[in-house]
Amino acid sequence: MKAYKYVGKPIPRQDVSKVFGDAIYAYDVKLPGMLYAKLVGSTYAHARIKRIDYSKALKVPGVIKVFTGEDFPFKVGIYAADRDVLARGKVLYYGHPVAGVVAETPEAAEEAAELIEVEYEPLEPVLTIEDALRPDAPLIHEHMEEYRHASFIYPRPGTNIANYLKLRKGNVKKGFEEADVVVEGEYREPLISHAYMENWVGIARVLSDGTVEIWSSHQSPFAVRHLLAASLGLPIGKVVVHHTFIGGGFGGKAGLLLEHIPVLFSMKLGGRPVRLELNREENFLFMAQRAGYLFKMKTGATKDGKLIAHYGEYYLDAGAYADYTVNIGRSVGFVPTGPYEVPNIHVDSITVYTNKVPTTAFRGFGMQEMHFAFEQQIEQLAEKLGMDPLEFRLKNAIVPGKSYLPTQVRVREDAGDPAGTMKRAAELISWGKKPEKPGEPWKFRGIGIASFWKGPVQPPNAASSAIVKVNEDGSVDVLVGTGEMGQGTIYALAQIVAEELGIPVEKVRVAPIRSTDSVAYTWQTVGSRGLFSEGQALMRALDDLKNQMKEIAARVFNVFKDEIEIKDGKACVKGKPWECISLAEMALGYTLPNGNAIHGPLIGRGSHVPSQTTYLDPETGRGEPKPFMTFGTSAVEVEVDLLNMRVRVLKAVTVLDTPVINPGLALGQAYGGAVMGISIALNEELKLTKDGRLLNPNFTDYKVARAGDIPVEMVAEFLGVGQKNAPYGAKGVGELTMIAWPAAIANAIYNAIGVRIKKLPITPDNLLEAIKEQRPELLKELDKYLLGGE
């Protein structure tokens, strides 16, 4: 990357309020006269509600009101709009909120909640993808045809299918005829949780002029505003969403969360502020989690090592509400293979309803899940071909400018450098070198690699904008709508401003806490799109601002505009660095010696909308889905211990092709992404009983990696191959850093002990089961070492 003064430097984030404890989270918002809401959940996974009796709850002193589903006879949501405010008629999963208490104190609300009684008529719960698709399966959503949904979603009323996406490229039948080797596999991944630190909280009120205000823990303030307005029929200009710091989102706080609940409660209670604050157990049950997956794949290659055909049936276990997950079904459907050119593809991606906790977006948007399966197909094909898996990958890697996407459009020439990431990651993991043999004979080491790609999954017209204002001291305020949840996009944007205007980064402020009525619009803070999208809008806003600076200076110095340049926060006549006006001098316009003033306050504005993305053809998926793709490769060295059946990641390497604006923040994403991905690979699963009760709505038994589980060594690199229309070439990285780990670890385990792991998570239980099935002789050896054999 070219040497810049600010861009590309690991400048620590300017805002350190979290360190000093003065950062404001939605949790901190307390309003005068505030009421407290509490939800109660169903004890059945699937049942008709025969009667709800809350008379005892109402008698608790301080209780104002108890609401049930019948109070809110409409649906809310984003893509499938299938969500009830509170269960209506039926409960659809264990924990489904059936009633809400509102009281003057949280104590009263909690006491009353326990007194609510519900009479159910149990129905057969649908708990697996296979059961959901049975022709005689009970219908979970009986009136799907009435749901409002996005135009690119294809639900099948009368079944449990929430979305059916078809992708067709080339001729798969012919492709398989030409294939010399074919690998078939089934891969399963469970429902998991985002496990963000901050439980969801929302505080809403309705002002006397009808304005609805909400403070809540969300990623995307403008999406909350839009979906609140659309779902509740409110005029959007009367909805104000306040964005505070948030304690992690990982996709779990994308779109509309539970904001509608305190808003509706407040609307029914004369506008009094209502606070709904979830505890950990509630957050596991009332908030949406990540879908479960079943991938059935058949992939073929020719003997010279070229991928030739891929057939896939992909199923998403979306739980009771697929509102957001239907779009993930699209995501894995139109990017159904890894970063390789596959000429013939036939994939159906089917999102199904089950009686489980609802699901939503999750960092990676289906790509971690899909790559877990596909990157193992790749390894198995290479093995059948007798080819080195790295070489096989390189042979098939997408070639920018030449290759075609699964959706049939040509990959842009400046799309990135997939092959470069493969080579570098291989180098960093010492590919081809046998790992050291550990001392104990029951420990085995192996290395594994997995490549990946991902871009944002968004409507083709997902827009963003930016406003840049100059203050009297020459400092700059930037107004953008992107959320701050720790990823630090706003701080990288500040660096771009500093670079473009030549001012110290300390003079640029992008407030982390903002409101929709006072910042510039952006669609959502998701899909690793923030820097790319807001960045482009910001570059235009800065061009606009610089143009205004040039206009002022041109008038003052009596030269043409193109004779002015912007340097070090000043507009100067080219070649005469002493003829300059500083940003401070023209912040509010420039005052001539006689008192006449010109131009008025400096304010730059810029917009961005991806101009090349399209809707996809409903029959083939043909079209341009994404404004960019980031390419990368991860590799791991693992140690498998057959005594305790645990897998430990010794070294984790990840290489992305893109340049980055702030390497410090990018490394933060890379390390965090690695730990998250490894945790998902080895530990995480929402576990249900046979009748659908969630067994682990807590961190005692929903296991997330702890400090002691972090790999011994982590390496991340960015190759600096930029896309021309991206700000300083930088594409997204946030999600990319966590995609490949389950696949790389599974490949490394195979390398270590010759066992293929097709089911996540790779817990000791599951590893033992896989060994018993695939290589029982390993246990015989253990017997020999420890018990002297038979």
Added chain:
Amino acid sequence: MRTVLAFRTILPTFTYHRPSSLAELLELKAKLGKDAAILAGGTDLLVDMKMGVKRPPHVIDIKSIKELHVLEYKEGSGLIIGPTVTLRELETNSLLKEKYPVLWDAVRKIADVALRERATLAGNIANASPAADSAPALLVYDAKVELTSVNGSRLVPLREFFTGVKKTVMKENEVITKIMVPEPPAGAKGEYFKAVRSAEDLALVGIAALVANPNNPAERVVRLAYASVAPTPVYVKEVEELFKKDEPLNKLIKEAVNIMLSKVSPISDVRATREYRLHLVKYVTAYLLRKLLGVK
């Protein structure tokens, strides 16, 4: 039975007592019986109360009772641990580390430092979880529990203390006033193996192993005890007897493993499958015995 799920953020109301002497505590306990729960570190009790597993109308905090805060070792008679001694105090005690390595190893493997700063050994035992990490370690040292009520004290061997999941021989009016750990056999060494899912976890299986005089059958002591393999922590007397035999160690280890496999009854639950637990009992038992007995 409740027909809705309601998860508390705030503890339900209760009356809080904070006696400053043992006599006062015993009086309160005599009066309130099972309506009163003892609060030591609270790391089990408060979780249970929040989750609605327990709803005691009275809570008696024993942390202000100075006479209960004892940690003493006497050559010959062993160690006395009072019920308000925290796990962190034990973990950082160099004598414990040297004289009672199995107990020390088990204690330092409980949760994390922050939790060990609060939680007590007596609480771990009184709570009577099958997964209590200190229990197997205390079992291999043949620890005794002193239970006291207004009527006096009695000494119960830990091996007779547990009666079921979260059940003990403790009476409603009794409290644990001491845990007594006898002097270990001379030259005893050992360790606590804890199988976990992540760096800090409850035991999927816990195995305490203590060995003294491995090469002299007459004097040889081998003791094994287990967590999370049955409704109560498991100590198996037969293993100790077995190793008194003058037979090849390899053979004894195999027999010990078979005895253990016949004595445990692990279940499949949210934490691990029965199959995996049996795998651990079988191989880790062998691994520990070989290591401690010096079998190559």
